[in-house]
Amino acid sequence: MRDFDCQPVLCGSTLRLRPLTENDFEGLFLAASDPQIWAGHPASDRHERPVFETYFAARLATGKTLAVIDIDSGLIVGMSSYYTPPDLPDSIAIGYTFLVRAKWGGETNRELKQLMLEHAFKAYDTVYLHIAPSNIRSQKAAMKIGAVHLYDAELKLSTTPAWCKCYGLTREQWATSQPENQR
Known part of the structure; x- marks a missing residue:
């Protein structure tokens, strides 16, 4: 990976992203403990504490994961990673x-x-998203931000290889998908 900070602190109007820490476990598990979050996901049991503990440890170990904080409440409302x-x-x-x-x-x-x-477009021209074929909600969300389905591939993104729908989004596609550019 290029000289790229995978754990920056990023602030928006309603969200603050910061590096995930060990101390985030309880807040993040509380956010993740809703079974409906994982219903369309291949890891549909991730709302269970032992399963989430393994997932959290793996994400923490990468050193590339961000906690997503709601600015108004100060609560962790999710997470995301660069990889x-x-x-x-x-x-x-x-x-x-x-x-x-x-x-x-x-x-x-x-x-x-x-x-x-x-943040990624400061160092890269294209950003990729890999989504399980069964995860229709995430596929729709990817297309909503301008990402384009490029190909399907069997990739090892966790412990075992799995099929993914591979989406890409270029800096130019992102710029033209912004509301101020759609007038």
């Missing part, structure tokens, strides 16, 4: 993202992605 795509080693991807359901369907995902994408 190197296994099939594109000189590239950057955003993933391992989840948000509490109260933040679905509104501007929160767009703000989260805006903060992370604009």
Whole structure:
């Protein structure tokens, strides 16, 4: 990976992103403990504490994960990570993202992605997203921000290889997908 800070502090109008720490476990587990968050996800049992503990430890160990904080409440409302795509080693991807359901369907995902994408576009021309074929909600969210489905591939993003729908978003696609550019 290039000289790129995978754990910056990024602030938007409603969200603050900061490096994930060990002390974030309880707040993040509280956010993740809703079974409906994981219903369309391949890891549909991630709301269970032992499963989430393993997931949290893995994300923490990468040193590339950000806690997503709601500025108004100060509560952790999710997390997201930068990572190197296994099939594109000189590239950057955003993933391992989840948000509490109260933040679905509104501007929160767009703000989260805006903060992370604009940071990534300082060093990379394209950002990738890898989404499980069964995760229709995340696929729609990716397309909503301007990402384009590029290909399907079996990638090892966790302990075992799995099929992913691979999306890409260039700096130019992101710029033209912004509301101020759609008039």
